[in-house]
Amino acid sequence: MKITKKQLVCLIREHLMQERMDSDVYKIVIRALNQGGPMTHQELLAHVLHEFPNTSDEDIDEYIDTFEDGGEIIFDTTSQKYY
Numbered sequence: 390m391k392i393t394k395k396q397l398v399c400l401i402r403e404h405l406m407q408e409r410m411d412s413d414v415y416k417i418v419i420r421a422l423n424q425g426g427p428m429t430h431q432e433l434l435a436h437v438l439h440e441f442p443n444t445s446d447e448d449i450d451e452y453i454d455t456f457e458d459g460g461e462i463i464f465d466t467t468s469q470k471y472y
Contacts, residue, residue: 411452414449415456417437417440418433418452418462421433429470430450433453437452
């Protein structure tokens with residue numbers, strides 16, 4: 390299978406946009422938690438949707454889950470809020 394230069398450029402651009410999105414969503418989530426204190430999942434989702442209105446809820450959920458799995462944010466099951 391041959392990849393053309395145009396296809397390669399498109400793949401690289403797509404990858405870079407994904408990395409930028411990862412970083413931007415992380416910044417939004419951390420800023421929201423630092424400024425607003427503990428938040429429910431819906432509150433965090435609303436903050437990200439405000440900045441990226443064309444992003445699906447499922448995609449944002451994946452980001453939040455990744456941050457939780459990586460230990461960047463913590464979900465308290467008692468209060469049902471992220472810290």
